[in-house]
Each structure stands twice: as structure tokens, then as C-alpha cells.
Amino acid sequence: MPYFIAIDIGTTHCKAIVTTDMAEVLFEDKAGYPSHQPQSGYHEQDPEQILGAAIQVLGKAADSISDKENILAISFSAAMHSLIAVGKDGKPLTSLWTWADTRSISIAAEFKDTEQGKRIHQQTGTPIHPMSPLCKIAWIKREMPDVFAATHKFISGKEYLLHQLTGVYETDIAMASATGLLDVQSLSWNEEALSLAGITKEKLSALAQPTDRLPQLLPAFAKKLSLPANVLFVHGGSDGSLANTGAGAVLPGEAALTIGTSGAIRVLHDQPVRDRQNRLFNYRLDKDVYLPGGAINNGGILLEWFIKTFTDNINSFDEYLADLLPQVRDIPAGSEGLIFLPYVHGERAPVWDAGASGMFVGIKAIHTRAHYLRAVLEGVGFGLKQVLEALEDNGVVINTLFAGGGFVESPEWLQIVTDILQKTVKVSLTADASSMGAVFMGMKALGIIGDWSEVKRFMKDDETYKPGSFQPYQRGFEIYQSLYQKTIFTGY
Structure with a gap:
């Protein structure tokens, strides 16, 4: 029997589901992690706890399948707008700041009503708001200059997980479109937004399509998860975008x-x-x-x-x-x-x-x-x-x-x-919409789904x-x- 696995990295927990190629849910599990608010407006999480939760539920999902060679794809969904600064060794220089983190409120207030701010909103599709990684990065540059100088990449929680699993820095355009840094029409990093944040595109991950395949698992994780070395990993998308297709x-x-x-x-x-x-x-x-x-x-x-x-x-x-x-x-x-x-x-x-x-x-x-x-x-x-x-x-x-x-x-x-x-x-009456949407993105990567209207045949x-x-x-x-x-x- 063919199987699909989806991993959804949410604000409060990480969820995994296993489905058949007819989107029948065979297994689901979740593992939580806390948020911390050390000051008013701060909303932080530990990247290592999120990584641990994701590995835990992915491992359990894989263990629920006896014939692992029949896993067709593993794909990912994640909450938007998170940010982690990482050094050249890939280790976090900051905690993960969620969409609810508003410490950059003063930065957003400076940008929002200017002609440049309005133009960037139109070009990137992302409102000027403290949730936006654009504002968060600009805040780090102003308030944490040592961290800013030491940062190799500014990434989301999803990118952190995928880098740990595969060793590459890539982000799909669905996730990137919620950063305030991507031109949503040309699908390239927006130079004006990058300049406003104070960075160049080299500080961000390479762009990928949601259906693109990731490199194979690093050997340590392949062994730990007991997954076939050639199992297909698909980028997937954001929880918001995948909620539409999944529902x-x-x-x-x-x-x-x-x-x-x-x-x-x-x-x-x-x-x-x-x-x-x-x-x-x-x-x-x-x-x-x-x-x-x-x-x-x-x-x-x-x-x-x-x-x-x-x-x-x-x-x-x-x-x-x-x-x-x-x-x-x-x-x-x-x-x-x-x-x-x-x-x-x-x-x-x-x-x-x-x-x-x-x-x-x-x-x-x-x-x-x-x-x-x-x-x-x-x-x-x-x-x-x-x-x-x-x-x-x-x-x-x-x-x-x-x-x-x-x-x-x-x-x-x-x-x-x-x-x-x-x-x-x-x-x-189907499973969690974002998780199911990630399954459908895995199916699309394999050509099982062509036009998005075809997901209707899987709906309960x-x-x-x-x-x-x-x-x-x-x-x-x-x-x-x-x-x-x-x-x-x-x-x-």
C-alpha cells in the first residue's frame, strides 16, 4: 500500500499524519512545546524543542508503517512569519520568534504609513507589521547589532528543521511570500524590502517551489528515523496556504x-x-x-x-x-x-x-x-x-x-x-486541513494531482x-x- 506522511509545525505543537494514496488517515500524533514571554510583546520558542517534537512525531509516523519502502513522500506545513538568526555553524543565535512576537512594533510604526512601506506591502503581499520577518530583522540590526553581525542566515522554524534534516538552506515560495521580503509576482527576493531590512539576499535561504524535492536525509537522521535512504522529501508550504487545499x-x-x-x-x-x-x-x-x-x-x-x-x-x-x-x-x-x-x-x-x-x-x-x-x-x-x-x-x-x-x-x-x-x-470531516494540504502537495509533486480542483475527489x-x-x-x-x-x- 502507498503511504504519505505530512508534518505540520504549528504554534503550539507539531503534528504528523500518515495517509494512503486516497487520503485515508491511518495514523496521527502530535507533540507540544511551550512559548515564553520574557517581556511584553515577546513571544519566543526554543528551536531545539521544536526540532525534537518534529523528530518525535516523524519517527512515530514512520514506525506506524511496516513496509517503509512504500512511503511515497514526506511533506511539510508550518506556521508563517517565524524567525531565527543562525550562525555559520547552523546553531541558533536567537530563540525562534513566532508570528505573535511584536517587539519590532516601533520599526513597523516607522515603515507602515510611508510611501515606501505601502509600496513594499503591495509588492511583497505582506502588510508592514511586527509579525513580519522584515520588521524583525530590522529590529535585530538596530537593537542586537552583535547578533546581526554574526548572523549567517535569517530563517523560519521550518527552514531550521529542514536544514537539520538535510543540510541545505532552502525555503518554498509559500513560506517566503509571508516574510515581507519576496516579490510575490516575480517570485524573487525584493531588493527594496531587503534594503529596508538591512540585508542582502545572501542572508536568506535559496528559493524553491512547494513541490520541489529536498536532498536526502543526512545519514544520522536517516538511521535514527529508520527511513529508507531514498525516501522523497517535499517542501510543502505554509499552514495558511495548505489549509485551503486541505479543506x-x-x-x-x-x-x-x-x-x-x-x-x-x-x-x-x-x-x-x-x-x-x-x-x-x-x-x-x-x-x-x-x-x-x-x-x-x-x-x-x-x-x-x-x-x-x-x-x-x-x-x-x-x-x-x-x-x-x-x-x-x-x-x-x-x-x-x-x-x-x-x-x-x-x-x-x-x-x-x-x-x-x-x-x-x-x-x-x-x-x-x-x-x-x-x-x-x-x-x-x-x-x-x-x-x-x-x-x-x-x-x-x-x-x-x-x-x-x-x-x-x-x-x-x-x-x-x-x-x-x-x-x-x-x-x-477530513483530517487537520493544513496537514492534509501537505499530503496533497506531496501528491502534486508526484503528479497524482494535477489541477488543485482534483483534491475534491478526496474530500469526505x-x-x-x-x-x-x-x-x-x-x-x-x-x-x-x-x-x-x-x-x-x-x-x-
């Missing part, structure tokens, strides 16, 4: 809707979507397909914040949420006038302001803990509605959203978001949510849209 959101009128730690709406498109207000990103799936959309910082991470802030003596977040989430059904849509601006961790789309603040508005004595939780869930939905409207304002037609991420475990949240977005939402039945009335949310959404400017005006 089956590949046709005109379809979009991927993700709410995990953060959230996003993305579409596959044959050209970049140029928004005059710079609300959207334009990343890449591959050399032929763009990935326009918008991501929000505050998704499922707000549930952990909510519990820590509003509750004491909780033994299990999951158990508490399992008890509390169903209670929002009893709260009317619109949370009886309670509105939440969810910018607790700053915000990306549509405002791209890492210093933005959240707020509750309309607090009354009648509001219970369940009201506050429902307002949080609705606030996330309102943020995603702004992303949806930004896409539609620019001529992108969206009729159906394919949902993924942890929020699909909550029927209550799914229905709230469906009602707010006023679109049909389908929940795929979907659970479908239909929107109810938006009327209960109308006034709240109008107020929500005015709140960001009020937080700027008041200085909060």
Missing part, C-alpha cells in the same frame, strides 16, 4: 475559514487582490496561485484569556469550556447589547495595529458570565466579517466557507460565526451550517466597526 476550498466562490489560536479567511486566486486600504495580504500557494485574505490575531486564544481573567480555581480549561460554551445558546444573539472588540493581543487584519487594544462596550447589570463569553465569540465573528467584506469589496465572490481549526469542536461558535458572516459554512462528507438572520447583529456590528477609532482617540 477543499479550491474553487471560485469558496474560501477557507480558520479559527485556531488566531483566525483567517483566505481564497485561492489567479492574481493578487489589491486593496486600496491595505487591509489584505497576498501570499502564495505555488507559482500559479495567489492566496489573498486576512488574518486576525484573536481567535481561540481569547478563550484561554477569558478563563484566566474571569475564573479562579479551574483544574481543566477544556472541561470548563465544555460546560460553559453550551450556555451561550441561552443568550440572545447580540448578547443583549454587550459588544466586544477582541484586540486583546493587538490586531492584524483589517487594522494591522500591533498596539491596538480590546474593550467591552454596553455593560449592564443583567449581563452574566455567559453574556461576556458570547460577546467574545461574536467579537471574533465581527473581526472575520471585516476580512470577508474587504475581500468582497475588491470583487472576490465568496458563497461557501470551509471551516477548520479548534472552533469546529463548538457547534455554538460555528453557528454564531455562520450567522454573522451570512454564508454557508461547511465543516470538513461535510457537516453544513446555514446562516440565520443577521438582524440581531446589525446594530452591534455597526458599533463594533467604530470602536477601533475610539480606542486610538482615547489613547487606550
Whole structure:
């Protein structure tokens, strides 16, 4: 039997799945790693812990297959925007800084509203924001000059893993398109962006296509993982781009809707979507397909914040949420006038302001803990509605959203978001979308898949949510849209 393995390097854990050539999942496993916040705005991880987690789940995936010679491909997905500075010996000079790291907020503020900043956003597809490796590298140059001078390469967590496994520095264009340093049309490093960051292209990895094959495993890892020496390693892509293909959101009128730690709406498109207000990103799936959309910082991470802030003596977040989430059904849509601006961790789309603040508005004595939780869930939905409207304002037609991420475990949240977005939402019964998307990229590398529409034949039945009335949310959404400017005006 032919097998595919996918490795997904996420923000909180690394996941592995094993599938057949018909995308039937035979095995899955994950291993976590912590994040550290030594100062406000810092969000760091240990590259060695990520490497260890990836090797662990890859080893278990390989061990689940008795006839390893039938492994057709191993491919990779990873979270975007991470950065590690490494020396000539390949060892990290910094920790891994995740997409949530905002220490370069002052750099982003300097660049964002300049003509050069706007031009680089349009050329690279990546908004000027502290998440961007462009801003992170510029910050290192200014604040850590000794590290900057000693750096051989600035790389992502995925590049670090692949360099350890194969000895080469390469990055696929899907990952590179989220750095703020790649020209998304010419698919080459952008000289103006490089100059703004203070580097030359020699400080970055060589560019590769997502379907390109990597060199063979270094002998030490081949032996440790008990993999055939000639097993095929495929670059894969970013978790965002692969979530679309993995969920089956590949046709005109379809979009991927993700709410995990953060959230996003993305579409596959044959050209970049140029928004005059710079609300959207334009990343890449591959050399032929763009990935326009918008991501929000505050998704499922707000549930952990909510519990820590509003509750004491909780033994299990999951158990508490399992008890509390169903209670929002009893709260009317619109949370009886309670509105939440969810910018607790700053915000990306549509405002791209890492210093933005959240707020509750309309607090009354009648509001219970369940009201506050429902307002949080609705606030996330309102943020995603702004992303949806930004896409539609620019001529992108969206009729159906394919949902993924942890929020699909909550029927209550799914229905709230469906009602707010006023679109049909389908929940795929296949495996984790980004992991499955990596499997599909491995299949594409081998010619099993040609056009991306062909992934539809691998999709399982979907659970479908239909929107109810938006009327209960109308006034709240109008107020929500005015709140960001009020937080700027008041200085909060």
C-alpha cells in the first residue's frame, strides 16, 4: 500500500499524519512545546524543542508503517512569519520568534504609513507589521547589532528543521511570500524590502517551489528515523496556504475559514487582490496561485484569556469550556447589547495595529458570565466579517466557507460565526486541513494531482451550517466597526 506522511509545525505543537494514496488517515500524533514571554510583546520558542517534537512525531509516523519502502513522500506545513538568526555553524543565535512576537512594533510604526512601506506591502503581499520577518530583522540590526553581525542566515522554524534534516538552506515560495521580503509576482527576493531590512539576499535561504524535492536525509537522521535512504522529501508550504487545499476550498466562490489560536479567511486566486486600504495580504500557494485574505490575531486564544481573567480555581480549561460554551445558546444573539472588540493581543487584519487594544462596550447589570463569553465569540465573528467584506469589496465572490481549526469542536461558535458572516459554512470531516494540504502537495509533486480542483475527489462528507438572520447583529456590528477609532482617540 502507498503511504504519505505530512508534518505540520504549528504554534503550539507539531503534528504528523500518515495517509494512503486516497487520503485515508491511518495514523496521527502530535507533540507540544511551550512559548515564553520574557517581556511584553515577546513571544519566543526554543528551536531545539521544536526540532525534537518534529523528530518525535516523524519517527512515530514512520514506525506506524511496516513496509517503509512504500512511503511515497514526506511533506511539510508550518506556521508563517517565524524567525531565527543562525550562525555559520547552523546553531541558533536567537530563540525562534513566532508570528505573535511584536517587539519590532516601533520599526513597523516607522515603515507602515510611508510611501515606501505601502509600496513594499503591495509588492511583497505582506502588510508592514511586527509579525513580519522584515520588521524583525530590522529590529535585530538596530537593537542586537552583535547578533546581526554574526548572523549567517535569517530563517523560519521550518527552514531550521529542514536544514537539520538535510543540510541545505532552502525555503518554498509559500513560506517566503509571508516574510515581507519576496516579490510575490516575480517570485524573487525584493531588493527594496531587503534594503529596508538591512540585508542582502545572501542572508536568506535559496528559493524553491512547494513541490520541489529536498536532498536526502543526512545519514544520522536517516538511521535514527529508520527511513529508507531514498525516501522523497517535499517542501510543502505554509499552514495558511495548505489549509485551503486541505479543506477543499479550491474553487471560485469558496474560501477557507480558520479559527485556531488566531483566525483567517483566505481564497485561492489567479492574481493578487489589491486593496486600496491595505487591509489584505497576498501570499502564495505555488507559482500559479495567489492566496489573498486576512488574518486576525484573536481567535481561540481569547478563550484561554477569558478563563484566566474571569475564573479562579479551574483544574481543566477544556472541561470548563465544555460546560460553559453550551450556555451561550441561552443568550440572545447580540448578547443583549454587550459588544466586544477582541484586540486583546493587538490586531492584524483589517487594522494591522500591533498596539491596538480590546474593550467591552454596553455593560449592564443583567449581563452574566455567559453574556461576556458570547460577546467574545461574536467579537471574533465581527473581526472575520471585516476580512470577508474587504475581500468582497475588491470583487472576490465568496458563497461557501470551509471551516477548520479548534472552533469546529463548538457547534455554538460555528453557528454564531455562520450567522454573522451570512454564508454557508461547511465543516470538513477530513483530517487537520493544513496537514492534509501537505499530503496533497506531496501528491502534486508526484503528479497524482494535477489541477488543485482534483483534491475534491478526496474530500469526505461535510457537516453544513446555514446562516440565520443577521438582524440581531446589525446594530452591534455597526458599533463594533467604530470602536477601533475610539480606542486610538482615547489613547487606550
